[in-house]
Amino acid sequence: MFMSIQQEKIxxxxxxxxxxxxxxxxxxxxxxxxxxxxxxxxxxxxxxxxGSFEEYDMFVRHRCTNFGMEKDHTDGDGVVTGCGTVxxxxxxxxxxxxxxxxxxxxxxxxxxxxKIMDLAVRNGxxxxxxxxxxxxxxxxxxxxxxxxxxxxxxxxxxxxVVPQISGIFGPSAGGAVYSPALTDxxxxxxxxxxxxxxxPAVVKSVTGEDVxxxxxxxxxxxxxxxxxxxxxxxxxxxxxxxIKKLLSFIPQNNLETAPERPTNDxxxxxxxxxxxxxxxxxxxxxxxxxxxxxxxxxxxFFEIHKDFAKNIIVGFAHMGGRSVGIVAxxxxxxxxxxxxxxxxxxxxxxxxxxxxxIPLVTLVDVPGFLCGTQQEYGAIITNGAKLLYAYxxxxxxxxxxxxxxxxxxxxxxxxxxxxxGDINYAWPSSEIAVxxxxxxVKVLYAKEMKSDPEHSEEIFQKRKEEYVELFSNPYQAAExxxxxxxxxxxxxxxxxxRALCQLEGKRQExxxxxxxxxxx
Ligand code: HXC
Numbered sequence: 219m220f221m222s223i224q225q226e227k228i229x230x231x232x233x234x235x236x237x238x239x240x241x242x243x244x245x246x247x248x249x250x251x252x253x254x255x256x257x258x259x260x261x262x263x264x265x266x267x268x269g270s271f272e273e274y275d276m277f278v279r280h281r282c283t284n285f286g287m288e289k290d291h292t293d294g295d296g297v298v299t300g301c302g303t304v305x306x307x308x309x310x311x312x313x314x315x316x317x318x319x320x321x322x323x324x325x326x327x328x329x330x331x332x333k334i335m336d337l338a339v340r341n342g343x344x345x346x347x348x349x350x351x352x353x354x355x356x357x358x359x360x361x362x363x364x365x366x367x368x369x370x371x372x373x374x375x376x377x378x379v380v381p382q383i384s385g386i387f388g389p390s391a392g393g394a395v396y397s398p399a400l401t402d403x404x405x406x407x408x409x410x411x412x413x414x415x416x417x418p419a420v421v422k423s424v425t426g427e428d429v430x431x432x433x434x435x436x437x438x439x440x441x442x443x444x445x446x447x448x449x450x451x452x453x454x455x456x457x458x459x460x461i462k463k464l465l466s467f468i469p470q471n472n473l474e475t476a477p478e479r480p481t482n483d484x485x486x487x488x489x490x491x492x493x494x495x496x497x498x499x500x501x502x503x504x505x506x507x508x509x510x511x512x513x514x515x516x517x518x519f520f521e522i523h524k525d526f527a528k529n530i531i532v533g534f535a536h537m538g539g540r541s542v543g544i545v546a547x548x549x550x551x552x553x554x555x556x557x558x559x560x561x562x563x564x565x566x567x568x569x570x571x572x573x574x575x576i577p578l579v580t581l582v583d584v585p586g587f588l589c590g591t592q593q594e595y596g597a598i599i600t601n602g603a604k605l606l607y608a609y610x611x612x613x614x615x616x617x618x619x620x621x622x623x624x625x626x627x628x629x630x631x632x633x634x635x636x637x638x639g640d641i642n643y644a645w646p647s648s649e650i651a652v653x654x655x656x657x658x659v660k661v662l663y664a665k666e667m668k669s670d671p672e673h674s675e676e677i678f679q680k681r682k683e684e685y686v687e688l689f690s691n692p693y694q695a696a697e698x699x700x701x702x703x704x705x706x707x708x709x710x711x712x713x714x715x716r717a718l719c720q721l722e723g724k725r726q727e728x729x730x731x732x733x734x735x736x737x738x
Pocket of ligand 1: 318352357366393
């Protein structure tokens with residue numbers, strides 16, 4: 219059959235595309251599937267709206283000539299890059315292709331990734347990186363390392379400009395872990411992904427420690443112990459669905475607000491159950507999740523860092539259709555105390571919300587900071603200061619509701635009025651004081667009780683009653699204007715939404731500076 223020259227050229231293009239779509243080839247794709255993993259392209263097709271993917275640099279090839287690499291070329295090299303939409307909103311994506319040299323990073327791969335990062339910043343859209351890589355391409359030596367450097371620099375420059383999300387869908391080892399660490403959110407997949415600086419073999423030779431990949435840097439480890447991962451998904455499908463849901467709460471860039479989500483949940487819905495939720499005994503716990511679910515639209519709360527530092531809860535929700543960041547002490551875990559990890563977790567979340575114009579709703583029930591040598595040696599001072607700093611620096615609307623305890627330094631840290639809290643409410647069950655009644659009485663009346671040991675218990679009880687009367691309520695703070703209003707718990711949703719509406723046009727600036735010096 220006769221074929222024009224143009225038809226022949228188009229045929230070659232189609233054939234080359236078809237070959238490129240197979241990455242490292244059928245055998246390696248099969249091997250990838252046998253490991254319970256999807257390919258880079260399969261992941262992208264799950265993530266992006268159907269037909270929306272616009273691929274770039276499909277024909278890019280590495281330029282390495284060491285170790286016979288000049289004979290080993292695959293179109294596109296080890297990463298698939300481009301843009302597309304998720305629920306109709308533009309995103310830039312890169313997905314490392316493990317079927318090509320184990321997804322190891324060549325200089326040209328880094329150029330592909332940097333190109334889409336530059337486009338994302340220029341056009342104001344999130345960057346989503348799906349990582350599955352053996353790290354720096356060994357054959358390329360310093361060129362591969364330089365490639366990482368280029369990516370890291372872009373991660374830094376894009377930080378606070380466009381949201382950056384990392385999905386870890388396979389290995390992520392060595393210095394390569396630092397690109398995900400520089401992004402806003404990291405998601406890992408249980409059993410098939412791991413992140414560590416050095417693998418088990420090196421660990422064994424250096425420290426003598428026997429440890430598996432999973433124990434050293436698996437999803438559950440990073441989601442619960444180190445906090446490196448914000449999410450641990452059961453499988454890749456759940457991982458991609460989580461990334462999509464996360465996107466629905468956040469804006470495209472730092473100059474926009476998050477998309478609104480219409481709801482049939484009335485903004486003035488009251489919940490009588492909240493009037494009963496605080497136990498009569500101050501030492502009894504309740505579940506702050508019930509309060510969160512009660513006040514947000516449709517009870518839909520999207521939690522971040524669910525398994526890490528469970529004494530504080532952070533996550534996104536909608537209230538009156540608008541996206542909000544929720545921070546809540548959890549009385550059910552360690553009585554809701556602030557420790558190193560809780561402070562780090564919440565500080566990072568508060569800073570993300572502030573960078574991307576997401577109002578903060580803070581629910582306070584905190585007995586103070588955790589004490590002891592472990593916390594002091596681990597720098598609870600510096601870490602607690604991170605949260606203090608984050609709240610004090612944030613200029614987004616800040617609405618705070620004190621549910622019960624709000625003691626000492628922790629009271630100040632948790633978005634108090636003096637840290638430019640905009641609207642601060644308290645429930646009638648609030649206790650806003652320097653410390654709880656028992657501790658305070660023991661300090662103030664130690665001498666009196668010691669001098670009359672026979673009646674020390676009576677003295678203690680009498681003084682405690684006085685203290686409770688004076689401080690174990692919200693009225694001292696409300697009388698001084700530190701609390702704007704004492705509200706009935708059942709009205710909390712309505713009052714927060716009304717406050718957020720009021721604050722919609724909030725304008726607040728920070729003094730001019732090169733950058734801050736956050737206590738790191
Ligand atoms: C070149 C690599 C590679 C790498 C894997 N491959 N890693 N090629 N450079 N870094 C190749 C393999 O040779 C193999 O090629 C193919 O990818 C698949 O790898 P396998 O080993 O067969 O797969 P698997 O058994 O699943 O093991 C995956 C792995 C292992 C655990 C990632 O490949 C591995 O340990 N790779 C080296 C990891 C590493 O040390 N990287 C450097 C980290 S330091 P063929 O052709 O045989 O299929 C680093 C510095 C970054 O990254 C610094 C930034 C500042």
